[in-house]
Amino acid sequence: MLTERQLLILQIIIDDFIRSAHPVGSRSLAKKKGISFSSATIRNEMADLEELGFIEKTHTSSGRVPSEKGYRFYVDHLLSPEKVSHKEIKRINDLFTEIYEMEKVIQNAAKVLSELTEYTAIVLGPTVEDNKLNRFQIIPLNAETAIAVIVTNKGHLEHKLFSLPKSVNSSDLEKTVNILNERLVGMPILELQSKLINEVVTLIKENVHNYEAMLRSLLDVLSVPSNEKLYYGGKTNMLKQPEFQDIEKIQGIMSLMEEENDFYQILKQTPFGIHVKIGSENKIPVMDDCSLITATYSIGEEQVGTIAILGPKRMHYSKVISLLNLLSKNMTVTLTKLYDL
Amino acid sequence: MLTERQLLILQIIIDDFIRSAHPVGSRSLAKKKGISFSSATIRNEMADLEELGFIEKTHTSSGRVPSEKGYRFYVDHLLSPEKVSHKEIKRINDLFTEIYEMEKVIQNAAKVLSELTEYTAIVLGPTVEDNKLNRFQIIPLNAETAIAVIVTNKGHLEHKLFSLPKSVNSSDLEKTVNILNERLVGMPILELQSKLINEVVTLIKENVHNYEAMLRSLLDVLSVPSNEKLYYGGKTNMLKQPEFQDIEKIQGIMSLMEEENDFYQILKQTPFGIHVKIGSENKIPVMDDCSLITATYSIGEEQVGTIAILGPKRMHYSKVISLLNLLSKNMTVTLTKLYDL
DNA sequence: TTTTAGCACTCATCTAATGGGAGTGCTAAA
DNA sequence: TTTAGCACTCCCATTAGATGAGTGCTAAAA
Numbered sequence: 001m002l003t004e005r006q007l008l009i010l011q012i013i014i015d016d017f018i019r020s021a022h023p024v025g026s027r028s029l030a031k032k033k034g035i036s037f038s039s040a041t042i043r044n045e046m047a048d049l050e051e052l053g054f055i056e057k058t059h060t061s062s063g064r065v066p067s068e069k070g071y072r073f074y075v076d077h078l079l080s081p082e083k084v085s086h087k088e089i090k091r092i093n094d095l096f097t098e099i100y101e102m103e104k105v106i107q108n109a110a111k112v113l114s115e116l117t118e119y120t121a122i123v124l125g126p127t128v129e130d131n132k133l134n135r136f137q138i139i140p141l142n143a144e145t146a147i148a149v150i151v152t153n154k155g156h157l158e159h160k161l162f163s164l165p166k167s168v169n170s171s172d173l174e175k176t177v178n179i180l181n182e183r184l185v186g187m188p189i190l191e192l193q194s195k196l197i198n199e200v201v202t203l204i205k206e207n208v209h210n211y212e213a214m215l216r217s218l219l220d221v222l223s224v225p226s227n228e229k230l231y232y233g234g235k236t237n238m239l240k241q242p243e244f245q246d247i248e249k250i251q252g253i254m255s256l257m258e259e260e261n262d263f264y265q266i267l268k269q270t271p272f273g274i275h276v277k278i279g280s281e282n283k284i285p286v287m288d289d290c291s292l293i294t295a296t297y298s299i300g301e302e303q304v305g306t307i308a309i310l311g312p313k314r315m316h317y318s319k320v321i322s323l324l325n326l327l328s329k330n331m332t333v334t335l336t337k338l339y340d341l
Numbered sequence: 342m343l344t345e346r347q348l349l350i351l352q353i354i355i356d357d358f359i360r361s362a363h364p365v366g367s368r369s370l371a372k373k374k375g376i377s378f379s380s381a382t383i384r385n386e387m388a389d390l391e392e393l394g395f396i397e398k399t400h401t402s403s404g405r406v407p408s409e410k411g412y413r414f415y416v417d418h419l420l421s422p423e424k425v426s427h428k429e430i431k432r433i434n435d436l437f438t439e440i441y442e443m444e445k446v447i448q449n450a451a452k453v454l455s456e457l458t459e460y461t462a463i464v465l466g467p468t469v470e471d472n473k474l475n476r477f478q479i480i481p482l483n484a485e486t487a488i489a490v491i492v493t494n495k496g497h498l499e500h501k502l503f504s505l506p507k508s509v510n511s512s513d514l515e516k517t518v519n520i521l522n523e524r525l526v527g528m529p530i531l532e533l534q535s536k537l538i539n540e541v542v543t544l545i546k547e548n549v550h551n552y553e554a555m556l557r558s559l560l561d562v563l564s565v566p567s568n569e570k571l572y573y574g575g576k577t578n579m580l581k582q583p584e585f586q587d588i589e590k591i592q593g594i595m596s597l598m599e600e601e602n603d604f605y606q607i608l609k610q611t612p613f614g615i616h617v618k619i620g621s622e623n624k625i626p627v628m629d630d631c632s633l634i635t636a637t638y639s640i641g642e643e644q645v646g647t648i649a650i651l652g653p654k655r656m657h658y659s660k661v662i663s664l665l666n667l668l669s670k671n672m673t674v675t676l677t678k679l680y681d682l
Numbered sequence: 683t684t685t686t687a688g689c690a691c692t693c694a695t696c697t698a699a700t701g702g703g704a705g706t707g708c709t710a711a712a
Numbered sequence: 713t714t715t716a717g718c719a720c721t722c723c724c725a726t727t728a729g730a731t732g733a734g735t736g737c738t739a740a741a742a
Contacts, residue, residue, distance in 0.1 A: 023704095023705090025704065025705050025706085026705075026706080027704080027705075028704090028705095037714070037715085038714070038715050038716080039705095039715090040714070040715050040716070040717095041713085041714055041715070043705090043706065043707075044707095044713095044714090046706090047706090047707080057705095057706085058723095059721080059722055059723070060705090060706075060720090060721050060722060061704075061705045061706050061707095061720080061721040061722050061723085062704080062705065062706085062721095062722075062723080063704080063705065063706090101501060101502075102502070134482060135480055137480070139476055139478070139492055141475060141492070141494070141496055145496065147492060147496060147498060149490070149498070151480055151482070151488060153482070155482055155486065155488060155502045157488060157490070157500045159498045159500075160442060161442075161443075161496045161679065161680075234599075235595065235599055236592055236595045236596050236599055239588055239591060239592045239595065240592075245588055247580055247586055247588075247591075250580060250588075250591070251577055251580045251581075254576065254577045254580065254595075255577050258575075258576055258577055338486075338502065339502075341482055341483050341486055364733095364734085366733065366734050366735085367734075367735080368733080368734075369733090369734095378685070378686085379685070379686050379687080380686090380734095381685070381686050381687070381688095382684085382685055382686070384734090384735070384736075385684095385685085385736095387735090388735090388736080398734095398735085399694095400692080400693055400694070401691090401692050401693060401734090401735070402691075402692040402693050402694085402733075402734050402735050402736095403692095403693075403694080403733085403734065403735085404733075404734060404735090
């Protein structure tokens with residue numbers, strides 16, 4: 001167990017390092033206000049803290065730097081919640097006053113968040129997996145082409161252009177649409193495809209000429225692409241951090257962001273609430289120097305998406321957590337109002 | 342006017358520099374096959390080429406590097422068209438065989454193009470500006486919410502969730518939809534808004550209770566967001582180039598890409614066909630070290646979008662031009678087949 | 683007149699040496 | 713238990729050579 005003084009010293013070291021990015025030495029620490037003991041004493045305490053694994057040296061005679069364990073302890077026990085300024089509150093609230101388009105709101109949220117934190121923001125758009133079919137529709141464009149549209153109970157819309165088989169006439173189309181709506185409305189969209197194949201096919205077969213070509217197209221439409229995109233804000237903020245002045249590192253992180261899949265998986269699997277992953281806790285080698293803070297947002301009671309901040313391990317944790325907290329709550333309120341149908 | 346020998350030397354210098362990124366000296370040039378004169382002679386010729394502004398030195402005793410004027414001359418007069426390999430042809434053709442969804446096709450095109458060139462690909466999605474309204478539709482979700490949908494004659498679909506004013510009933514909705522379709526179908530979507538305000542308002546006013554709240558929502562929907570997005574591929578390829586090992590430069594370019602607006606403007610205003618802009622010709626300071634090659638694609642006769650490759654000035658021009666040529670043509674053919682309705 | 687060999691000179695880059703500064707660990711005294 | 717003092721370590725910035733690729737110029741050769 002750490003003594004009061006060790007806690008104080010550890011806290012100051014980490015706070016200081018987060019601010020300055022420079023290793024913290026005993027002498028400079030001794031000059032801090034609130035410190036009434038000498039640098040030699042601090043050196044002794046530092047040696048102990050190092051032995052316990054909370055801080056490290058970058059070389060034999062350097063100041064101390066927080067270790068991953070140190071950051072973890074700091075985040076879990078030493079964090080003093082930071083007040084969000086009025087200006088920041090306003091920026092976040094403004095996100096939800098003007099525009100009401102989901103995609104725009106999310107995109108702007110990522111942008112604003114990255115500006116306020118000066119880190120990189122990543123937002124995973126709302127999942128549609130558990131939505132249910134509200135309406136299926138076909139909009140003919142001309143004799144050969146039509147657009148199939150599905151709308152879910154949460155107001156999500158997917159559409160797809162497809163070619164009409166030559167032999168399908170408008171009454172066939174109508175019949176098909178009717179059958180599909182009768183049979184499929186209310187179904188979870190994930191099950192649409194199998195339902196279509198297993199149950200509805202025979203019905204259509206009985207009622208519509210040339211059902212095969214038609215069906216192939218429809219199946220295609222119903223293979224709902226998970227439309228949960230990642231939105232980034234401030235990708236280039238990473239470049240401002242002194243720990244990322246190295247092209248190799250930059251390339252690693254940037255590729256990771258461009259690839260998208262890893263972050264998609266990570267954000268997708270995020271548990272409810274705010275969570276901090278530090279360095280190697282992220283389980284991805286190129287993220288060893290990064291921390292990722294995630295916050296979930298919901299529609300009604302249902303967790304639907306995730307907001308995250310990616311930054312160096314030397315991140316301003318308390319500020320980021322406060323901002324994420326505020327934003328995710330606002331997001332939940334707004335989306336619930338709009339989409340909790 | 343340049344002599345044959347000067348042309349030869351200039352060509353070799355640029356070819357060599359594009360390959361190696363190292364300044365080209367007289368001695369190494371003299372060893373190239375096809376060169377039957379001494380390094381001293383070459384030095385003299387180089388001095389002349391430098392005086393004419395085609396090549397430069399990086400310092401007093403360095404080899405020569407192409408100047409912007411040199412690249413320009415090279416692109417305009419010395420380019421030998423490069424054959425596209427079978428493998429590359431296949432990769433590009435494959436883009437259009439499987440999937441038929443516009444957005445995916447474009448996204449993949451950017452990705453594949455960046456992989457084939459090892460530069461950054463930027464694709465501007467098809468414009469919808471000159472599309473005409475094909476159908477307007479309202480899909481009610483529940484008592485308070487509905488989705489407005491517009492479909493254009495080119496198969497483009499826009500939708501937006503909006504709140505139904507309390508007093509609007511389903512017959513009002515139906516009437517409104519009918520009136521709008523009667524009056525607006527066939528209109529260029531750019532004009533929809535003004536048409537709605539100027540002409541159709543009175544009609545709706547006469548037929549629908551509480552038309553104001555309704556209209557406000559609809560206006561909102563009809564303010565068609567120009568959906569012409571930019572798609573990037575291989576943003577991080579920029580980091581591989583030896584001329585971009587400098588964080589400052591990287592940051593400049595990356596920010597430019599993230600901001601999107603500049604590239605949107607540039608690609609939007611691209612003239613038909615393939616064009617090369619070298620360094621400062623791009624008129625944007627951070628692009629002084631970049632070249633941008635653009636190619637347009639069309640639906641039918643109508644130019645609708647642009648594909649571009651962004652790379653260092655030391656770009657493999659002939660290869661990129663060949664690939665862009667191939668891709669833009671394929672793109673035009675495919676889109677025309679699908680969307681020239 | 684054109685081409686070439688020769689030579690002095692320039693500049694980037696690499697390596698090694700040097701000195702200062704920040705910081706540490708240890709010891710012995712307060 | 714705390715502190716002052718001191719030797720020691722390592723980073724970092726600077727300097728000094730040494731090397732090598734390349735140039736411009738001159739004078740001789742073709």
